[in-house]
Amino acid sequence: MPGRILIGPQWGDEGKGKITDILADKMDVIVRYQGGNNAGHTVVNGDRELKLHLIPAGVFYPEIVPVIGDGVVVDPKVLIDELDGLAAQGIPIDRLRISANAHMIMPYHRVLDQASEAHLGKAKIGTTRKGVGPAYIDKAARLGIRAQDLLDMKIFRTKVEQALALKNEILVKIYDLPAIDADEIVREHESYAARLAPHIIDTSLYINQMLDAGKEVLFEGAQGTLLDLDHGTYPFVTSSSPVAGGACAGSGVGPLRIDEVTGIVKAYITRVGSGPFPTEQTNEFGEHMCEVGCEYGTTTGRQRRCGWLDIPILRYAVRVNGLSDMVLTKLDVLTGIDKIKLCTGYRYNDEVYRDFPPNQTIFHKCEPIYEEHPGWSEDISAAKTMDELPAAARDYVARIEELAGLTFSMVSVGQKRDQTIFK
Ligand code: GDP
Ligand code: IMO
Ligand code: MG
Numbered sequence: 118m119p120g121r122i123l124i125g126p127q128w129g130d131e132g133k134g135k136i137t138d139i140l141a142d143k144m145d146v147i148v149r150y151q152g153g154n155n156a157g158h159t160v161v162n163g164d165r166e167l168k169l170h171l172i173p174a175g176v177f178y179p180e181i182v183p184v185i186g187d188g189v190v191v192d193p194k195v196l197i198d199e200l201d202g203l204a205a206q207g208i209p210i211d212r213l214r215i216s217a218n219a220h221m222i223m224p225y226h227r228v229l230d231q232a233s234e235a236h237l238g239k240a241k242i243g244t245t246r247k248g249v250g251p252a253y254i255d256k257a258a259r260l261g262i263r264a265q266d267l268l269d270m271k272i273f274r275t276k277v278e279q280a281l282a283l284k285n286e287i288l289v290k291i292y293d294l295p296a297i298d299a300d301e302i303v304r305e306h307e308s309y310a311a312r313l314a315p316h317i318i319d320t321s322l323y324i325n326q327m328l329d330a331g332k333e334v335l336f337e338g339a340q341g342t343l344l345d346l347d348h349g350t351y352p353f354v355t356s357s358s359p360v361a362g363g364a365c366a367g368s369g370v371g372p373l374r375i376d377e378v379t380g381i382v383k384a385y386i387t388r389v390g391s392g393p394f395p396t397e398q399t400n401e402f403g404e405h406m407c408e409v410g411c412e413y414g415t416t417t418g419r420q421r422r423c424g425w426l427d428i429p430i431l432r433y434a435v436r437v438n439g440l441s442d443m444v445l446t447k448l449d450v451l452t453g454i455d456k457i458k459l460c461t462g463y464r465y466n467d468e469v470y471r472d473f474p475p476n477q478t479i480f481h482k483c484e485p486i487y488e489e490h491p492g493w494s495e496d497i498s499a500a501k502t503m504d505e506l507p508a509a510a511r512d513y514v515a516r517i518e519e520l521a522g523l524t525f526s527m528v529s530v531g532q533k534r535d536q537t538i539f540k
Contacts, residue, residue, distance in 0.1 A: 119376055120334045122364045125341030126380040126434030128388040129359075130414075130421060132446030132529060133381045134158025134174040137337045139527070139534055140379075141175030145332035146182045148324060149173045149339065150367030151357035153190040153222055153252065155245040156339035157415025161532040165206070168415050171196050173337045176203065176210055182327075184320050185215045186336075188357060188367020190252040191264060192222035193309040215313065216320040216369075217265035223277070224305075225284045225297050226251035232292040242353055243390025245416050253356035255280065264317050267310035274303050321369025328374050336364040336375075342434040343388075350477065353392025361438040379526070380440045382431060382517070384448045387421040389414050393481040396424035396460045410450040425487070427460040428520045433473035435523055443521065445514060446529040448506075449536075454492045457513060460485040461520060490516065498531040500538055 123140065125131045138160045141147060149156075154170035161167075162177050169176070171191060173183045185191060196215075203210055226248030233251070234241045244250055255261040260280050266273040278299045285296040327334055340359040343349045348360055358366065361378045365371060385406050388394050397403065399422075406412060406423035413420055434440065451457055463470045463483035474480045493507040500506050503514075506528075518524050528538040 120328060120336065120370065120374045121377040121379065122336040122338065122361045122375055122438075123379045123381060124338035124359060124361050124434075124438050126382055126431055126438065126440070126443075127341045127386050128343045128394075129339070129341040130157075130387055130389070130412075131341060131381040131383040133338065134160045134169060135446065135529060135532065135534075136379075136381050136444050136527070137174035137335065138162070138177060139537060140335055141178050141181055143333055144175060144181060144335045146184060146324060146327050146334045147173040147175040148184040148186050148320075148334060148336045148364075148368050149189050150186040150336050150364045151188040151359055152339035152355060153247060153249045154192050154195045155247050155249045155355060155416060158339075159415050159532075162534060167203075167206075170199060170416060172199055172203070172210065172213065175335070175337075176208055182212050182214065183210060184324060184368075185213070185219055186320055186324075186368035187216040187218040188363060189216070190220045190222050190249055190256070190357075191215065192227075192248065193267070193306065193313060195247075197309060197312055213316050214318050214320050214323055215264050215316045217263065217268075217317050219264045220252055220256045220261040221264060221266075222248040222252045223262055223280070224302060225281065225288070226255070228288065228294065228297070229284070232288070232294060236292065241391060243392075247416070250356040264313070267306065268314055268317060270303065270307060270310060273306060273310070274299065277302050324368055324370055325374075328370070336368060338364065342437055343430065345437075348437050350392045350480065353390065361440075377441045378438055380434055380438060380443045381446060382443050382525075383426075383446050384451055385410075385426050386424050386430070387412050388424075389417070389419055389421050393477065394422055394424055395463060395480065395483055395485045396427045396458075397422050398424045402454065405454060406450055409453070410447055425458040425460055425485070426517065427485070428517070429460070429462060429471060429473045431517070431521050435521055440523055442526045443523050444527040444529065445517070445525045448510060448514070448528055449498045449530040451492065451513075452497055453494055457490045457492050458487040459490060459513075459516065459520075461488055462486040498536055500530055503528070503538060503540060506538075
């Protein structure tokens with residue numbers, strides 16, 4: 118009963134989409150368990166490039182069943198647009214399953230996301246403004262609208278009216294914005310209901326039946342460990358649980374059904390939005406990573422902040438997620454940098470921290486402690502084995518493994534599927 122979780126150990130955009138696509142080859146079912154269309158996963162297959170936001174990567178394989186689990190928040194319009202976009206590219210995915218329990222991002226969630234960011238001013242989180250946070254707020258407040266409510270438009274209307282009674286007060290009185298009309302929302306969602314109803318099922322039952330039948334199930338995390346609501350750099354986080362534990366809660370599967378947890382580690386680190394980032398490089402190195410690594414957001418187009426790989430963060434992610442193995446991505450992006458730095462700890466008030474600090478003041482104000490590694494200038498993007506890498510690149514990879522206490526099962530050296538070394 119092999120269940121495998123794939124997570125981001127950093128602040129997202131580690132290359133989870135590419136690795137999900139590679140692993141999909143051996144999978145039967147791929148499940149998204151949290152987040153919404155704040156995620157952006159780019160998958161390159163030959164000359165084709167797919168940008169996915171809600172539908173799990175792996176859809177290039179016609180036999181894979183993609184599942185949107187209970188813990189995801191679904192913007193129905195975005196989902197339908199994504200389905201249409203894929204169908205137009207010859208990838209129809211009628212087999213998509215959506216959990217009846219998944220909450221929906223409603224039009225007022227998008228408005229509230231934007232209004233709350235504007236209200237915060239300089240203290241803003243830097244969200245993707247897709248309404249993800251406000252949808253999770255309503256889920257916790259028990260005011261949410263779920264996918265199953267689309268199956269009974271009378272209930273849908275009642276719930277929308279209940280929610281709007283409060284939301285409109287906030288929109289009008291606090292944010293000085295126009296009220297939202299329930300009739301309009303109901304009308305709009307009638308067409309979404311007709312379209313999505315055939316996909317809405319009990320996905321926990323389905324996934325568990327697949328596991329019982331010996332099928333391979335991959336749980337694809339979105340975002341990353343440091344964006345986790347509990348374990349990330351709060352409040353500069355997303356509002357869900359991208360950590361491995363979130364996969365069970367977000368898909369209705371027990372922890373004993375999982376036998377592998379893989380962390381997708383980028384060879385440096387990026388972050389989108391506000392919040393502390395000790396190894397950030399606002400200099401030629403950061404520019405190199407950004408330009409060579411094309412570090413612009415898949416969802417918002419924002420330039421990603423770039424910095425050196427941070428070992429305390431990686432060790433934290435190994436622990437919090439209980440990783441069983443790791444995959445290294447974007448090693449090729451470091452080609453051409455003369456001296457590569459690796460952060461092995463932090464210094465704050467004369468104290469040295471080798472582990473992720475226990476409070477955010479330290480993480481915010483600390484100074485990274487670096488060790489320096491010789492770089493390489495050879496093009497590594499066609500390497501098929503570790504032996505084909507320059508010694509300096511091999512040493513860098515081995516040092517990360519040593520410090521993290523875990524090995525890489527793959528090393529990725531380019532966007533394409535075949536630009537991958539299987540160790
Ligand atoms: P995700 O959110 O974790 O799925 O990552 P994104 O798709 O948002 O960002 C990763 C980007 O890097 C995508 O454009 C990938 O195609 C690309 N990518 C993935 N692996 C590699 C690699 O090894 N080398 C290079 N140069 N690009 C990669
Ligand atoms: P993938 O799956 C990188 C960041 C936003 C912001 C914070 C909160 O592609 O790795 P939200 O809209 O979620 O309320 O924003 O989280 N963020 C991501 N950063 N990759 C992502 O997803 C992200 N999803 C959200 O930039 O800082
Ligand atoms: Mg991304």
